[in-house]
Amino acid sequence: MNGTAETLLAARGLTKRFGGVVALEDLELEVRRNQVLGLIGPNGSGKTTFFNVVTGIYAADGGEVTFGRDTITNLSAQAVYRAGIARTFQRSRLMLELSIFDNIMVGNHRRLNQGLWFNLARRRAFRREFQDGFEQARELVRVFDPPLADRMFEAVGGFPMIDRRRIEICRALISHPQLLLLDEPSAGMTHEETTQLMDDILEVRSTFEGLTIIIIEHEMGVIERITNRCVVLNFGRKICEGTYQEVAADRLVQEAYLGIE
Amino acid sequence: MNRGHASRANLMPGTLGIAAATAFLILFLSVESQAGTAVLLLGGAVFVLGAARFGGIARMRQSFTGNEGAMNLVVVAAALLLTGFFYDDHFTLLLVATVMIYMVAALGLTVQFGYAGVLNFAGAAFFGIGCYTAAVLTRNTALPHVLVLLAGGVMAALIGALLLLPVLRTRGHYSAVVTIAFTLLFKTFLEVNDTLGGPQGLRVDGMNLFGWRFNDNIEIGETLELSFFANYVVGSLILLALAFAFVRRLERSWTGLNMDAVRLDETAAACFGYNISRWKITAFTVGNFLAGLAGAIYAMMLGFIAPTNFTFGDSLILVSIVLLGGIGNPWGIAVATTIVIVLPEKLQIIQEYRFLLYASMVILILLFRPLGLLPRPLRSYVPGWQPK
Amino acid sequence: MDVGLFSQYVMNGLMLGMMYALVAVGFTLFFGVLDVINFSHGDVLMVGSFTGLATYLGLDALGVVWPVFQLTAVLAAATLAMALLGAAIARYLVLPLKSAPALNTLLITLMLGTVLREGIRLFYPEGANPKPFPALLPTDATALGNFNLRTDNLIMLLAGLVVIVGVHLLINRTKLGLAIRAVAQDEETAKTMGINFNLVVLVTFAIGSALAAFAGIMNGLYYNETNFGIGLLLGVIGFSSAIIGGLGNIYGAIIGGFLFAALQTVGAVALPFASAYKDVFAFGVVILIMAWRPTGLISEKVSERV
Structure with a gap:
């Protein structure tokens, strides 16, 4: 073992119930700094619930989550974000009426001056901050798709799914989080688009040093290509863990996915 | 050289549009007969539809976004021109000032549900709080009237704080029901409260700003006498310009972005560190402040207020203005307020039917043109700024 | 307070509570199937009460004076x-606004309420004035000490109870x-199970609105009067x-309706x-x-998925 110093996020005995349904049961999960962890499992196996519990949307019924040296179990969504965790959503949750720039700045909330006086009265200073924010957002978008960076002030609602996914990832990355949670980024996209987006993610990873990612994905090709390690969930429990090859060869996993008895 | 030429050409459509609108308004306000009014109305509608059809409105829009400062000045000049034209006409100037005051209140409502998505069906009640504050303070204290105006706004914001708890709830229907209940109870409260004049209402002193007495007619030389309402038009215009600039700045800042984000997706906003309550409280308070401020100057202008001015129906009229104009667009408010306030005053038949008319109109808008007459454009943080 | 007066208050509270409960059930049904608030519901109640009144006047003009028939016709209409x-x-x-922001549904029903209210005020003959509502139930009273138990009130309470039990059985x-x-x-x-979603929504709105009409008739009979403005406050209270x-x-x-009436009575x-x-x-x-x-005495239904 390399010791716990390298562990960035850890869940210990994490449990979440909805009424009688157990969505997460005694989940043990660890991701180390700089790794890409794949989270896989059939529909309803608790993957998104795990994200929601970590990011403070749902309160856990038991267990704990640590991030770096801090315990973040049941912190508010706001506090989790401030601690350095950002996410995307399975059903893309961009604000479609707002521009690309607006959406990305939503993700930059903790780094912008939110004082009322600053915003209303100190227009020169605001202008500088706006200019900086714009440069950063444009740089980030360029990494994904240069043409998109020239359309920063167009409404997101007018862009196709792949661009929306890109923008959503930019929104999560703009504040330089330590941990990025990607909830099924390939949903609603064609195979080629998915491949493209994964290239983008790999490229972003090389520009953001020390970025750790947990990705929920159904496309096994994606998992194989970008993850260092995988955790497989079924009925809220971890049934298997290892590299993609190890996991894919596991009998339990095949049962869970293919229903082989 | 070239650039200067280009921008002057760009200024033309906007200036022409404003000139046409001003000319139309002057004509419309001067016409006495009901038939003449109806004909003008029809002509105006056809003209605007035609202009929209041939891209005139879009070009006007470009003028406004391209030369904001200049266009704002053109609009102010047009308002003053209009006032000058009707310099001795009490009724018309009162109407003009009323429209401007309602614009201030509607701007407040825009911040609340155009930006932050906080529903407020008590707009008329907060306006009324400003009115009653002005009445009580001008009659019973020697407070300078500038402070009375502010007090009207502050009072509305403070009483609004009583409703904060339900307003902060995620689902809009809580703030809807509580603000409706508040409007109904507010009127009942005024009617049974003898200290506040009961159903008869209260008298209010005219405005006096540092010796500028608003209720005296203005005499220029020997022969020219301006209606004292001209004072109120100028006063309201100043207030409106301030409120307008304030709301614009708010929209073009991170604060405006925050309010939009809270309106559009609370869950996503929370995941990016937003303190949802903070922005809802800010919006609700700012909006009520503007409504109260508007109420205070309105009361001083009328000199008399009674509970019947602050019914639920009046609150709905404010809401209709915001929806008709284009939710979140301050220029839309200007157009919509003019239509909604002036129309029933000039077309007497409408007066009795105005609640019915505006409610039906809002239903049609929601079904067929939910963005309103002038849809809100995307945010530009710094006017005229271009990415390099 | 003596027993007679106390009983009077209780009776009052029960009558109000029954009306509020009937209105509240409508709100809750609409919210259940569609996650929307129908803010015109109170004014539907008012229109129901005027429909009943007009039916009575029509029958009266035709010379039909048999009270049982009158009452049945008024309720049915x-x-x-x-x-x-x-x-x-x-x-x-x-339904057309189903995919629009929830705010829009709220606004459109609120505005429809205004249309109904203003429609009655302007177009019902002398609609701006309060209208006397006929006493279609026996108005005699039994004296219990110094408390007068009126027969019509008792019948209305029982009828309300029957309606509520009926809704319970229906659901x-x-x-x-x-x-x-x-x-x-x-x-x-539900859709994948072959349930006709739109039809269920329409029927639910029909049931809820019929309940409001019933409450509107009750309101008229109880106060012997109706007017175009009753719907607004009743709607807000019901909600x-x-x-x-x-x-x-x-x-x-139902509990909420009676609780609100109790609060008013105590107040x-x-x-x-x-x-x-x-x-x-x-x-x-x-x-x-x-x-x-925050989600009510019995937890509110939440359906948002993240």
């Missing part, structure tokens, strides 16, 4: 007409009720009751100097309950 109106509201205003014991509950649970699943009970829950709505007794403040008191307590139990 009002509930049927409002059921149709409710279904029309769902079909033409609420829990019939195929239609099963469909309504399925849609309320999960629209998508508040549904909220205290926990939106989406029928029993919560009227505790603040005899200014009965106008009894509503302020009641709404104040509602706000406090909302702060204490």
